[in-house]
Amino acid sequence: MGIAVVGRAGWNARPPRDPDEVEQVAWPQRTEFIVHRTEGPTTQTPRSIQDTHMDERGWNDIGYNFLVRDDGTVYEGRGWLVRGAHASDHNITGIGCAYIGVNSPTEAAKESIRALYDEACAKAGRVLAQRGHSHVGDTDCPGTTLLAWVESGMPVDDRATVPYPPPDEERLV
Numbered sequence: 001m002g003i004a005v006v007g008r009a010g011w012n013a014r015p016p017r018d019p020d021e022v023e024q025v026a027w028p029q030r031t032e033f034i035v036h037r038t039e040g041p042t043t044q045t046p047r048s049i050q051d052t053h054m055d056e057r058g059w060n061d062i063g064y065n066f067l068v069r070d071d072g073t074v075y076e077g078r079g080w081l082v083r084g085a086h087a088s089d090h091n092i093t094g095i096g097c098a099y100i101g102v103n104s105p106t107e108a109a110k111e112s113i114r115a116l117y118d119e120a121c122a123k124a125g126r127v128l129a130q131r132g133h134s135h136v137g138d139t140d141c142p143g144t145t146l147l148a149w150v151e152s153g154m155p156v157d158d159r160a161t162v163p164y165p166p167p168d169e170e171r172l173v
């Protein structure tokens, strides 16, 4: 099952500063999924985050592999198999997914992060470890709410509890 992702062209991404520095990672090297927060306003655009990472921090590209907004929108950062810049010593093993905001992710945002995690496991062909940034680095990221959520196994509202097909239609069959 695929997940809808706004690709780089969809958010007017700049190309990496130096294409030669884009480092491909293979799925067998991926062992963990690391949740972050941008710690900025929920209205932050991926492009503004990329500008900060490239122009102020001097990175080659936006640091995260993916970003998720409160309305559930998923943005492609570096993507599945490019080494990120989001967690020291864990950028090859870890896929970095950032929540755009501070400490109040919506259910939609959590569902999208979980969907990305599930997709990552499917693509890797095995279960990846669920981590918050603070599990692998000295940081407050991803904040108390997301950290607790990750530590409880990234639960989301069980979509199976939504009757499908709806009971009325079911009776018509």
Ligand SMILES: [Zn+2]
Pocket: 035, 036, 037, 086, 133, 139, 141, 142
């Ligand atoms: Zn982080």
